[in-house]
Amino acid sequence: MSPQELxxxxxxxxxxxxxxxxxxxxxxxxxDGLSAYRQLPLVVxxxxxxxxxxxxxxxxYATQTPVVARGAGTGLSGGALPHAQGVLxxxxxxxxxxxxxxxxxxxxxxxxxxxxxxSEAVAVYGLYYAPDPSSQIACSIGGNVAENSGGVHCLKYxxxxxxxxxxxxLTIEGECLEIGGESLxxxxxxxxxxxxGSEGMLGIVTEVTVKxxxxxxxxxxxxxxxxxxxxxxxxVANVIGAGIIPAGMEMMDRITxxxxxxxxxxxxxxxxxxxxxxxxxxxxxEVADEIERIYAIMQQSGATKISASQNEAERLRFWAxxxxxxxxxxxxxxxxxxxxGTIPRKHLADVLDGIEKLxxxxxxxxxxxxxxGDGNLHPLILYDxxxxxxxxxxxxxxxxxxxxxxxxxxxxxxEHGVGMEKINQMCTQxxxxxxxxxxxxxxxxxxxxxxxxxxxxxxxxxxxELGAMHVHRGEDKFADLPRF
Amino acid sequence: MQAIxxxxxxxxxxxxxxxxxxxxxxxGTKDFYGxxxxxxxxxxxxxxxxxxxxxxxxxELVITARAGTRLADLEAALDxxxxxxxxxxxxxGAAATLGGCxxxxxxxxxxxxxxxxxxxxxxxxxxxxxxDDLNFGGQVMKNVAGYDVSRLMVGAxxxxxxxxxxxxxxxxxxxxxxxxxxxMDGTVAIERMNQWAGKPLPISATxxxxxxxxxxxxxxxxxxxxxxxxxxxxxLRESEIFWRSIREQTHGFFQSASSLWRLSINPTTPPLNLPxxxxxxxxxxxxxxxxxxxLNAVTIHKAAKDAGGHATLFRSNxxxxxxxxxxxxxxxxxxxxxxxxxxxxxxxxxxxxxPEM
Numbered sequence: 001m002s003p004q005e006l007x008x009x010x011x012x013x014x015x016x017x018x019x020x021x022x023x024x025x026x027x028x029x030x031x032d033g034l035s036a037y038r039q040l041p042l043v044v045x046x047x048x049x050x051x052x053x054x055x056x057x058x059x060x061y062a063t064q065t066p067v068v069a070r071g072a073g074t075g076l077s078g079g080a081l082p083h084a085q086g087v088l089x090x091x092x093x094x095x096x097x098x099x100x101x102x103x104x105x106x107x108x109x110x111x112x113x114x115x116x117x118x119s120e121a122v123a124v125y126g127l128y129y130a131p132d133p134s135s136q137i138a139c140s141i142g143g144n145v146a147e148n149s150g151g152v153h154c155l156k157y158x159x160x161x162x163x164x165x166x167x168x169x170l171t172i173e174g175e176c177l178e179i180g181g182e183s184l185x186x187x188x189x190x191x192x193x194x195x196x197g198s199e200g201m202l203g204i205v206t207e208v209t210v211k212x213x214x215x216x217x218x219x220x221x222x223x224x225x226x227x228x229x230x231x232x233x234x235x236v237a238n239v240i241g242a243g244i245i246p247a248g249m250e251m252m253d254r255i256t257x258x259x260x261x262x263x264x265x266x267x268x269x270x271x272x273x274x275x276x277x278x279x280x281x282x283x284x285x286e287v288a289d290e291i292e293r294i295y296a297i298m299q300q301s302g303a304t305k306i307s308a309s310q311n312e313a314e315r316l317r318f319w320a321x322x323x324x325x326x327x328x329x330x331x332x333x334x335x336x337x338x339x340x341g342t343i344p345r346k347h348l349a350d351v352l353d354g355i356e357k358l359x360x361x362x363x364x365x366x367x368x369x370x371x372x373g374d375g376n377l378h379p380l381i382l383y384d385x386x387x388x389x390x391x392x393x394x395x396x397x398x399x400x401x402x403x404x405x406x407x408x409x410x411x412x413x414x415e416h417g418v419g420m421e422k423i424n425q426m427c428t429q430x431x432x433x434x435x436x437x438x439x440x441x442x443x444x445x446x447x448x449x450x451x452x453x454x455x456x457x458x459x460x461x462x463x464x465e466l467g468a469m470h471v472h473r474g475e476d477k478f479a480d481l482p483r484f
Numbered sequence: 485m486q487a488i489x490x491x492x493x494x495x496x497x498x499x500x501x502x503x504x505x506x507x508x509x510x511x512g513t514k515d516f517y518g519x520x521x522x523x524x525x526x527x528x529x530x531x532x533x534x535x536x537x538x539x540x541x542x543x544e545l546v547i548t549a550r551a552g553t554r555l556a557d558l559e560a561a562l563d564x565x566x567x568x569x570x571x572x573x574x575x576x577g578a579a580a581t582l583g584g585c586x587x588x589x590x591x592x593x594x595x596x597x598x599x600x601x602x603x604x605x606x607x608x609x610x611x612x613x614x615x616d617d618l619n620f621g622g623q624v625m626k627n628v629a630g631y632d633v634s635r636l637m638v639g640a641x642x643x644x645x646x647x648x649x650x651x652x653x654x655x656x657x658x659x660x661x662x663x664x665x666x667x668m669d670g671t672v673a674i675e676r677m678n679q680w681a682g683k684p685l686p687i688s689a690t691x692x693x694x695x696x697x698x699x700x701x702x703x704x705x706x707x708x709x710x711x712x713x714x715x716x717x718x719x720l721r722e723s724e725i726f727w728r729s730i731r732e733q734t735h736g737f738f739q740s741a742s743s744l745w746r747l748s749i750n751p752t753t754p755p756l757n758l759p760x761x762x763x764x765x766x767x768x769x770x771x772x773x774x775x776x777x778x779l780n781a782v783t784i785h786k787a788a789k790d791a792g793g794h795a796t797l798f799r800s801n802x803x804x805x806x807x808x809x810x811x812x813x814x815x816x817x818x819x820x821x822x823x824x825x826x827x828x829x830x831x832x833x834x835x836x837x838x839p840e841m
């Protein structure tokens with residue numbers, strides 16, 4: 001089917017404003033939050049109902065047209081990068097909160113509903129939706145499901161996968177699956193877990209039932225400064241070793257501290273090599289108890305300066321600096337590239353040392369913010385895209401950081417997803433056998449490979465070519481790889 | 485240890501070649517649960533040999549152990565460091581293994597507040613039906629590289645692969661734990677449990693039976709005592725024994741000759757109007773029913789579905805009744821496709837989950 005026929009077909013059941021095909025109309029959809037990758041789709045569709053999506057999928061299936069789903073487009077791994085020969089399926093217009101059941105503590109929402117909008121809508125019942133990715137004012141719940149988004153509170157409250165109950169999913173053939181239930185488990189395989197984080201490769205989510213939890217009575221924050229990153233890392237281990245699961249545990253390194261202090265003046269210690277923000281939430285009694293213990297542990301761990309927030313305004317001010325880390329990076333550098341590795345926490349100091357070495361080697365500065373409780377590291381590489389070759393050096397530097405995370409026993413992505421961005425590093429993290437199983441899982445849902453083709457899981461061919469380029473320590477990692 | 489894996493691999497590869505089914509079995513404590521492996525001529529694949537804790541670092545909140553490790557050994561190691569498996573898996577016998585716990589996917593009384601088995605699984609090493617040695621997930625809390633195959637293994641009853649190693653997130657044990665009990669009508673109890681679950685209270689388990697509601701509170705001493713004042717009721721002595729009897733189903737309610745049904749449903753569902761003795765857990769989300777001849781599977785499946793959930797014939801004396809809740813055709817199609825991808829020869833515990841696969 002020619003592009004024009006496809007557009008005409010789509011316009012036969014969608015209103016004119018829901019089918020975009022002129023280049024200037026397509027332009028806003030050419031990239032997601034990772035703007036280094038850009039591609040115009042053939043056509044963008046903006047359905048408002050599940051019924052319309054079914055028709056779109058049936059048409060795409062019949063014509064073997066690729067489909068890329070997109071939520072709010074805030075993703076950081078190029079997961080929603082359009083396909084040149086494909087339809088970009090925006091779910092942004094499905095933005096209704098369908099039902100809230102405060103007693104059962106669940107809300108049924110459409111995929112385009114913003115993450116924060118859910119918490120705002122249910123606050124009146126003393127409830128909220130726990131996962132809070134930094135983009136929560138803009139990112140959509142459908143995108144959160146696709147990426148299994150986390151946030152700063154996920155050590156205690158879990159990721160998206162821990163906080164959803166049910167999905168309505170359309171297969172590429174337009175068939176509707178109800179996965180999960182209003183219950184805490186469901187019959188058969190755990191497809192709810194499989195769908196979560198599947199990056200739009202298995203199906204199109206048209207409805208999400210999320211779990212709501214009670215708003216904590218109180219939250220309080222301890223800010224501790226350290227003259228050494230190792231000491232800060234040990235302090236995190238000491239808090240957790242003492243049986244405390246903090247609601248949030250964030251670390252910033254020196255360059256980040258300086259960047260945000262200059263930007264927002266939250267009152268961070270400029271002499272510190274690292275700052276920890278450790279939050280406790282719960283009942284007033286619990287928080288008082290925990291804060292006292294955290295304070296003492298920070299002291300014993302060698303903190304040079306400790307303060308506990310004395311009121312809500314102060315707590316928010318301490319947080320503001322951390323939350324402004326990305327914009328602060330944007331202020332000190334024309335461009336920055338955000339990485340997302342996770343490591344076992346005990347290797348933090350080594351990995352930070354390694355990043356510092358690479359930073360010197362590549363001549364590029366790097367700010368490090370760290371979800372310290374769960375080991376999720378966000379190095380922000382500062383670069384200038386207008387300098388020839390700097391983006392390429394940045395990407396290579398980033399790739400090296402991810403490989404270091406793998407060697408430390410961690411992973412290339414904690415919460416941003418593989419998308420287009422980290423597809424090469426998947427060849428390092430997984431062997432042929434696992435990659436084959438990923439392709440098999442995909443084929444069980446989408447045999448013709450029309451959903452978000454080319455993302456998340458590299459072809460064996462691609463890995464073979466990369467493998468030939470990087471032979472690690474003289475050993476061929478893909479010795480048993482079929483070559484074709 | 486690699487020799488054991490090589491042996492498992494050889495067994496699986498031989499079975500795949502000859503298309504003879506395998507019955508993968510750990511401690512055998514959950515043989516009663518699910519369907520039997522369909523084929524009579526199946527070969528037993530004993531999964532207990534590959535055992536032992538591989539890595540445990542309390543400050544990382546992660547433990548990695550071989551699937552044949554006894555749950556009791558695993559929990560003893562955690563206990564020594566003041567930590568626990570927060571999902572309180574039932575053992576149903578001293579021989580219970582980690583692999584069996586993951587494959588069965590059952591969680592205990594703390595599930596409604598702390599999460600389920602799958603919520604705590606971080607990674608697995610497994611053999612698929614071709615005998616390929618595969619690693620999914622990892623040892624870190626956050627990991628979105630590749631599809632979440634590790635969690636897919638939870639509750640799959642060994643039909644997708646043989647588990648070799650599992651990494652789990654663990655949590656500190658609460659400092660204080662007390663149990664309150666109070667007399668209450670069933671409808672009121674369900675409403676109260678749900679109201680309380682929507683408040684910041686440290687309730688870690690609930691159980692309702694015969695007009696009596698039991699609440700377990702866990703956390704910091706101060707928080708538990710403050711909640712006790714808000715909730716009222718009497719404090720139950722030796723409550724640990726009580727919760728163990730619920731977790732392990734040694735409580736009198738479960739000692740019946742009748743079939744035992746497990747209904748996992750919307751927690752706010754009023755007491756089910758079915759002619760059966762009932763015990764309620766998980767703030768109303770889990771209902772145990774003792775069936776008799778008046779109660780057939782169709783009625784129960786419908787009641788569970790109407791209440792937003794599903795029903796399992798947990799312990800049965802009646803052969804021929806579908807044990808797991810029937811799947812919609814679309815879902816069954818995906819299940820069969822996944823089974824076919826992981827186990828192309830259909831040799832891993834065939835029929836154990838559903839007769840079709």
